[in-house]
Amino acid sequence: MTLSDRIEKLFMSVQKPVRYMGGEFNAVMKDPEDVAVRYAFLFPDTYEVGMSHLGMKILYHAINARDDAWCERVFSPWVDMADLMRQNGIPLFTLESRTPVREFDLLGVTLQYEMSFTNILEALDLAGIPLRREDRVDGPFVICGGPCAFNPEPLAPFVDLIALGDGEVETGQTIDMYRKWKASGLPREAYLRMCAGIPGIYVPSLYDVSYNDDGTVRAVTPKPGSGAPEVVMKAMVPKLDEAVYPDKLIVPYGEIVHNRIMLEIFRGCTRGCRFCQAGMIYRPVRERSMDHLMAMAEKLVAATGYDEISLMSLSSGDYSCLPELARAMVEKFAARRVRIALPSQRIDNVLTDTLKETQKVKKTALTLAPEAGTQRLRDVINKGVTEADLIRSVTDAFDQGWSAVKLYFMLGLPTETDEDVLGIADLAAKVRRCYFSIPKERRAPGLRITVSASVFVPKNDTPFQWAPQLDYDSVVRRQRLLKQALNQIKGVDFKYHAPDVSYIEAVFARGDRRLGAALERAWRLGCRFDGWSDQFRYDLWLKAFEECGLDPDFYANRPRSEDEVFPWDHLDCGVTKQYLLSEWHKAQRAECTRDCRKGCTGCGMKRYEGACV
Amino acid sequence: MRALIRFGKRDRLRFISHLDLQRFFQRAVNRTGLPVAWSQGFNPHPVMSFGSALALGWTSEYEVIDIKLSAPMGRRRTEDAVRAALPEDLPVLEARMVDDKHPAPMALVRMSDYRITLGGADAQRVYDQVPAFLERERVMAVKKTKSGEKEIDIRPLALALEKTDGGLYARLMLTEQNTLKPDLLVKALADMAGVGVPETRIHRLMLLGADAAGDIRPLMEL
Numbered sequence: 133m134t135l136s137d138r139i140e141k142l143f144m145s146v147q148k149p150v151r152y153m154g155g156e157f158n159a160v161m162k163d164p165e166d167v168a169v170r171y172a173f174l175f176p177d178t179y180e181v182g183m184s185h186l187g188m189k190i191l192y193h194a195i196n197a198r199d200d201a202w203c204e205r206v207f208s209p210w211v212d213m214a215d216l217m218r219q220n221g222i223p224l225f226t227l228e229s230r231t232p233v234r235e236f237d238l239l240g241v242t243l244q245y246e247m248s249f250t251n252i253l254e255a256l257d258l259a260g261i262p263l264r265r266e267d268r269v270d271g272p273f274v275i276c277g278g279p280c281a282f283n284p285e286p287l288a289p290f291v292d293l294i295a296l297g298d299g300e301v302e303t304g305q306t307i308d309m310y311r312k313w314k315a316s317g318l319p320r321e322a323y324l325r326m327c328a329g330i331p332g333i334y335v336p337s338l339y340d341v342s343y344n345d346d347g348t349v350r351a352v353t354p355k356p357g358s359g360a361p362e363v364v365m366k367a368m369v370p371k372l373d374e375a376v377y378p379d380k381l382i383v384p385y386g387e388i389v390h391n392r393i394m395l396e397i398f399r400g401c402t403r404g405c406r407f408c409q410a411g412m413i414y415r416p417v418r419e420r421s422m423d424h425l426m427a428m429a430e431k432l433v434a435a436t437g438y439d440e441i442s443l444m445s446l447s448s449g450d451y452s453c454l455p456e457l458a459r460a461m462v463e464k465f466a467a468r469r470v471r472i473a474l475p476s477q478r479i480d481n482v483l484t485d486t487l488k489e490t491q492k493v494k495k496t497a498l499t500l501a502p503e504a505g506t507q508r509l510r511d512v513i514n515k516g517v518t519e520a521d522l523i524r525s526v527t528d529a530f531d532q533g534w535s536a537v538k539l540y541f542m543l544g545l546p547t548e549t550d551e552d553v554l555g556i557a558d559l560a561a562k563v564r565r566c567y568f569s570i571p572k573e574r575r576a577p578g579l580r581i582t583v584s585a586s587v588f589v590p591k592n593d594t595p596f597q598w599a600p601q602l603d604y605d606s607v608v609r610r611q612r613l614l615k616q617a618l619n620q621i622k623g624v625d626f627k628y629h630a631p632d633v634s635y636i637e638a639v640f641a642r643g644d645r646r647l648g649a650a651l652e653r654a655w656r657l658g659c660r661f662d663g664w665s666d667q668f669r670y671d672l673w674l675k676a677f678e679e680c681g682l683d684p685d686f687y688a689n690r691p692r693s694e695d696e697v698f699p700w701d702h703l704d705c706g707v708t709k710q711y712l713l714s715e716w717h718k719a720q721r722a723e724c725t726r727d728c729r730k731g732c733t734g735c736g737m738k739r740y741e742g743a744c745v
Numbered sequence: 746m747r748a749l750i751r752f753g754k755r756d757r758l759r760f761i762s763h764l765d766l767q768r769f770f771q772r773a774v775n776r777t778g779l780p781v782a783w784s785q786g787f788n789p790h791p792v793m794s795f796g797s798a799l800a801l802g803w804t805s806e807y808e809v810i811d812i813k814l815s816a817p818m819g820r821r822r823t824e825d826a827v828r829a830a831l832p833e834d835l836p837v838l839e840a841r842m843v844d845d846k847h848p849a850p851m852a853l854v855r856m857s858d859y860r861i862t863l864g865g866a867d868a869q870r871v872y873d874q875v876p877a878f879l880e881r882e883r884v885m886a887v888k889k890t891k892s893g894e895k896e897i898d899i900r901p902l903a904l905a906l907e908k909t910d911g912g913l914y915a916r917l918m919l920t921e922q923n924t925l926k927p928d929l930l931v932k933a934l935a936d937m938a939g940v941g942v943p944e945t946r947i948h949r950l951m952l953l954g955a956d957a958a959g960d961i962r963p964l965m966e967l
Contacts, residue, residue, distance in 0.1 A: 140756075140760075143760045143802070144801075144802055149760040149801075150760060150761055150762070150765060153757065153758065153760050153761070154757070155757045155758055155832060155834050156832065157769075157773070157776075157830075157831070157832045159832075383769070383772055385758075385761045385765045385766070385768075385769050386761075386762075386765045387765075387768065433775075434776070434778070435776070436772065436776065437771075437772035437773055437774070437775030437776035437830065438772060438775070439771075439772070439775060468775075469783065469789065
């Protein structure tokens with residue numbers, strides 16, 4: 133029986149077999165005989181999550197645009213499938229050709245979220261690949277990229293290469309280098325040394341880490357003679373109009389999280405919100421031109437049949453000609469019943485006429501992220517938004533027939549007090565009053581206000597990387613305080629979660645290489661799909677830290693001194709540590725920093741060729 | 746005008762549920778570039794319907810989709826456009842243009858032909874029950890319905906059954922009131938043989954209905 137038959141035998145026994153089936157429209161098939169390099173791309177979460185991710189679509193297309201390589205997809209099998217695969221001796225396989233992952237040349241892994249780290253170990257194990265790099269004598273090289281790659285130290289024992297920054301070019305360079313290495317006949321380690329010279333590529337095994345007596349990092353230095361750079365600068369694509377972008381997208385059979393065309397209108401963000409890692413590491417802002425976007429949209433609508441286009445970016449309202457773009461898109465596609473959606477709306481920039489335009493086709497809920505409940509705290513986090521902005525946007529929206537508003541906040545931000553927490557409820561009450569200020573005959577019935585409050589996780593490469601995470605008990609107390617306050621307001625739904633997942637996330641976000649042991653231990657104890665509340669096992673995580681002699685509070689709740697060496701200091705995300713520190717100081721004074729479109733703020737990005745011109 | 750498209754569902758895609766396939770076709774018809782008619786109302790969607798739902802895990806060479814068009818189109822162009830919009834494992838096999846008054850395929854279906862292939866050690870013993878099954882006047886089997894389990898006589902619902910080289914060929918009733926699913930037939934044969942249900946692969950060969958004269962003919966020819 134072939135592997136394919138053995139896989140299909142499991143399909144009647146698992147939830148959603150369509151996750152493992154492959155064969156979707158626009159999936160790329162090639163003859164293995166025709167390609168020199170076989171690349172497996174792992175998204176360490178379910179099919180529905182991974183297939184909604186733009187970065188994977190871009191790299192899948194970029195690799196498959198080459199004649200010499202074939203990129204195939206792999207997703208984490210859900211726990212039912214993973215268990216059956218183990219029982220039946222079925223190795224992790226790719227969706228396109230159902231080939232075991234261990235037979236590939238390169239295994240790319242995207243790191244979107246710290247809580248998917250155990251899934252990477254689970255995937256390696258299911259693939260039959262030894263977890264630790266030094267135990268591998270053959271099989272694919274493991275290359276990780278994505279936002280969490282800017283602090284990959286907890287994963288250092290398990291990976292070969294880390295790809296920092298934009299993947300469009302550097303991914304191709306790792307493939308070129310693989311062919312060169314293969315032709316050279318040199319030993320396995322040689323490939324790693326060869327890649328250390330590629331811009332944006334970090335090879336953890338070529339660096340030594342030393343520690344101070346208090347447990348903090350003393351230094352991370354290249355091994356003598358390794359040729360690895362002292363600081364690895366991220367890869368950066370200066371002009372997105374010239375970068376590869378898919379002209380086809382795989383159309384899944386089952387429902388996925390974001391089942392629509394995603395059009396990246398620009399990359400990077402100039403706002404400088406101090407909690408936001410994406411706003412720092414994806415700099416500089418690079419816009420695609422309107423002509424280019426219109427042409428891309430046309431091709432993708434024809435190639436996929438999707439009836440919705442989402443204009444993607446970190447802050448779509450900041451696109452320099454958004455009203456023109458939105459209007460042109462709506463005009464072009466309305467007759468074909470294709471909706472245009474603008475996610476991540478910012479409350480100071482929701483353009484009334486754009487709202488009208490997008491509504492012409494279909495209504496969506498208004499989502500706003502004030503992040504904090506008082507102006508003082510919004511200034512601390514540099515969320516350049518006022519209560520007046522919020523009130524205006526919400527009133528406009530209600531006036532135009534919207535009735536559902538979602539408000540996103542964070543609890544536990546640096547300097548937060550009870551007053552800030554209660555400010556959230558106060559804001560929700562004001563939003564409710566905005567709705568009732570609209571004459572009854574003009575407003576849409578059925579007001580729904582949802583307040584979501586997540587727990588703040590300080591991230592590496594942000595001005596808050598020096599801040600402790602608020603301790604568990606204090607988070608719980610503030611959640612209760614907010615819940616009581618919101619209970620007084622009719623028609624408000626409050627969403628929040630236990631702080632345990634955010635705590636583990638905080639440990640890994642600013643973790644060091646020693647945490648690799650705890651990660652492996654946690655996985656061996658049974659942790660996987662930690663981002664899924666029905667799978668997350670806080671008890672096992674605490675046990676894993678204890679067994680490894682590591683104190684999670686040291687990573688999550690410890691205030692860091694300003695001269696501390698961080699485990700990720702040798703990885704340059706574009707923004708300098710000096711700039712982040714000055715932002716940290718300004719935060720403590722509740723002082724704002726302007727949007728750098730209004731004048732350079734000196735973040736350090738100009739050190740990169742082609743940036744900010 | 747409407748287009749009746751017959752397509753197949755090959756091995757690899759046999760685990761797409763009927764619901765997922767319906768959603769898939771909504772996007773597929775957008776890709777065809779054909780002048781598809783849209784429904785009115787709050788949530789407009791392309792007007793289309795399927796001949797009969799295919800259970801998860803079954804393959805077919807006789808799935809029928811009925812797509813309403815808002816402007817006249819040639820058969821050949823329609824067929825090519827749909828083919829280009831489907832993956833190779835959902836091959837377009839036949840197309841026919843009918844006018845709006847033509848009954849919906851779903852309403853015409855009366856029965857279906859299947860090829861049933863059994864695997865494992867007990868397969869032969871199950872195949873061997875075919876003559877006995879045909880000789881019996883009644884074969885009682887427990888059918889699972891939404892309201893629970895019900896014992897029914899499946900013998901009259903099996904219009905034809907024979908052992909062929911590839912397994913079993915069966916013609917089974919498929920109407921709202923009277924339907925015999927091939928897996929229930931296999932269960933009944935296995936019970937008669939006194940063995941467990943063997944590994945079963947089911948392939949739909951054809952959907953059939955009755956013409957005005959009451960003669961049974963393939964759905965696409967009605």
